[in-house]
Amino acid sequence: MGELFVTIVLPFNVVDYSARLILSTAYLFRYCVLGLHNDMLSKYNIVPSFNVLQKEYRQKLQKILLNRRYADGVINLVYATWSSAYTLGVNPSDIEWKWWLMFQQAEKEYPCRNITLKQDLSFGVTVIHFKGFTDRITIKPTIPKNYKKLLEEILRQKQPYTARVVVDGFGERKSRFWLHGEIHVTIPYDFYLKVMKRFDKPLGNNVGGVDVNVDRINLAILSRDGEVLDCKTFWFEDASRKNYPRHKGWSLIGEKIHEMLKYAYYHGVNTLFVENPEVLGKLKILWMIRGERKNENYNYRVTVFRSSIIYRIVWKASLYGIKVKPVDPKGTTHSELHDEVMRKYGVDKHTASAIVIALKGLGLA
Numbered sequence: 388m389g390e391l392f393v394t395i396v397l398p399f400n401v402v403d404y405s406a407r408l409i410l411s412t413a414y415l416f417r418y419c420v421l422g423l424h425n426d427m428l429s430k431y432n433i434v435p436s437f438n439v440l441q442k443e444y445r446q447k448l449q450k451i452l453l454n455r456r457y458a459d460g461v462i463n464l465v466y467a468t469w470s471s472a473y474t475l476g477v478n479p480s481d482i483e484w485k486w487w488l489m490f491q492q493a494e495k496e497y498p499c500r501n502i503t504l505k506q507d508l509s510f511g512v513t514v515i516h517f518k519g520f521t522d523r524i525t526i527k528p529t530i531p532k533n534y535k536k537l538l539e540e541i542l543r544q545k546q547p548y549t550a551r552v553v554v555d556g557f558g559e560r561k562s563r564f565w566l567h568g569e570i571h572v573t574i575p576y577d578f579y580l581k582v583m584k585r586f587d588k589p590l591g592n593n594v595g596g597v598d599v600n601v602d603r604i605n606l607a608i609l610s611r612d613g614e615v616l617d618c619k620t621f622w623f624e625d626a627s628r629k630n631y632p633r634h635k636g637w638s639l640i641g642e643k644i645h646e647m648l649k650y651a652y653y654h655g656v657n658t659l660f661v662e663n664p665e666v667l668g669k670l671k672i673l674w675m676i677r678g679e680r681k682n683e684n685y686n687y688r689v690t691v692f693r694s695s696i697i698y699r700i701v702w703k704a705s706l707y708g709i710k711v712k713p714v715d716p717k718g719t720t721h722s723e724l725h726d727e728v729m730r731k732y733g734v735d736k737h738t739a740s741a742i743v744i745a746l747k748g749l750g751l752a
Contacts, residue, residue, distance in 0.1 A: 391576035393702065395537065396569050397528035398555075398634050405524045406557060406566035408514035412457075413554050415515055416490035419448050419461045427465065428480055434469045437462065453521050454513060456492045456501045460551075463493035491551030495573075497541075502550035502570065508538050510570055512552060526552075528570050531638075533583070540582045541574065549573045555634070569634065576702065586708045591655020596745025597647075598719070598737050599662070599696045602627040604647050607741035608654050613751045617654055618738050621647045627692070644700055652707045659704055660748030661697050663713035714747045724752055 401409065423444055427435070440462045448458035469479050492501040503511040509527045516522065530538065541548060550572050557566040593616060598605040602624045608617040621643040626636035651659065704711045719725065719740045728739040746752035 391702075392573050393576050393579040394571050394573045395534050396571055396634065396637075397530060397534070398567070398569050399526050399528040400565065400567050401524075401526060402563050402565045405514075405526070406564050408516060408522060408524060409512070409552060409566055409568065410488070410554065410557055411517045412490050412514045413488035413552070415452055415517070416457060416461060417488060419451055419458070420464055421484060423448070423461055423465045424468075424479075424482070424484065427469070431479075434466070434473050434479075437466050440466055453515055453519070454501065456494055457490055457513075457515075460491040460493045464491065488554035489551055491549070493549055495547045495549045497545045497547040499548055499550045502552060504538060504541060504548075504550075504572070506542060508535065510550075526570065537574075537579065537582050538572075540578075541572075544578075546574060546578050580705055583706055584708075585706050586652055589652065589655065589657035589708050592657055593655040594745055594749060595651045595656040595659045596741040596743070596748065597659055597661045597697075597700060598740035598744060599693050599700070600737055601692055603737065604643060604696070604700075605737040605741040606647055606651060607738060607745050608651065608656055609742070609745045609749070611749065613746055613749055615732060615742060618732075618734060618741065619647075619650060620738070621650075640696060641699070641703075644696070644703055648700070648704055648707045648709060651709060656709060658710045658712060658748070659700070660712055660714050660744050661700060662716035662719060662744060712748055714744055718752075719743045719747070 423440075426444075427440075441459065444462060445455065445458050448461050449455055452458050452461070468482060472479050472482055492499055498504065501513040505511055505525075508530055509525050512524050512526055514522055514524055540546070550570060553569045553571060555567045555569060557564070559565070592611060594609050594611065596607040596609065598607075602622065604621040604623075606619050606621070607615060609615055623636075623639050623643045625631055626639045628636075701711045720736065720743075722743070724746075725736070725739050725743050728734070728742050729736060732739070732742065734742070743752060
């Protein structure tokens, strides 16, 4: 397994000159991505190496983007997408580049030259004008409290990182052009864990079963012999709405994940069992193919939302000294054991699922 990375998201708002130059840079970057993809389709039947692409396309892309690091960022994005498609058995000609506007420096370094974290925790960003010149602008994102320490440590320890700017929305209001976006900073997970870890050792030897749904996290705490000690639900109903602001929604979910992990820690949990998100995703896709779940909004949420939350629980649990182990989701709902647990403990179906997940993790189901 290669090195693991974590990406932190920092929202920002800019207007007028800065907004226009971020937008032009993002459009030019997208134009280069689509152009490179289409040109590769005409030349390659297999995924060429990154070095081959770099040698053939870097100078061509630099003529448009006027920047070597952004040119390599384009190559990196297309190469990674082609490689993923190949791994999944998808023909590159079937890749759909859905609507997005962003630009990135994929080269990990300190400081990141094009999207540079500065001492006041603002970012100096290299931008490109449609008329063919570059400039530097300053972006001052909103820094959540828990990330301020992390950014300060990146500066203090001179930790290499990669970064991108993502456009989330833009328009004109009261004769001023505005743009809302996000700066994504990607760092090694080991560095993130070292800086952000809250507890080194668990307080006890209990286990927890976690059932994730589109509006809540259900936690069941059990002893090692399978005795149910406690159950609690952590709600995030607003975040499950499809049109709810994405960043705001994930912030709410992140708060609830930390609340759940802190609760588990202080109740002596040292291991959490969760449904294997990879198996879960395959089951949901199978249901969709069979037509067992026909509601589009439901499909959207169960195939993306739940698995994404589980992945976040997995990498945040280490901050609390808690191990996470996956279990096969088969039988955690709609089974005889699940129905028996509901009757025995007088709990709802989601809490029962959390209990069954813990029992499966313990090898008692």
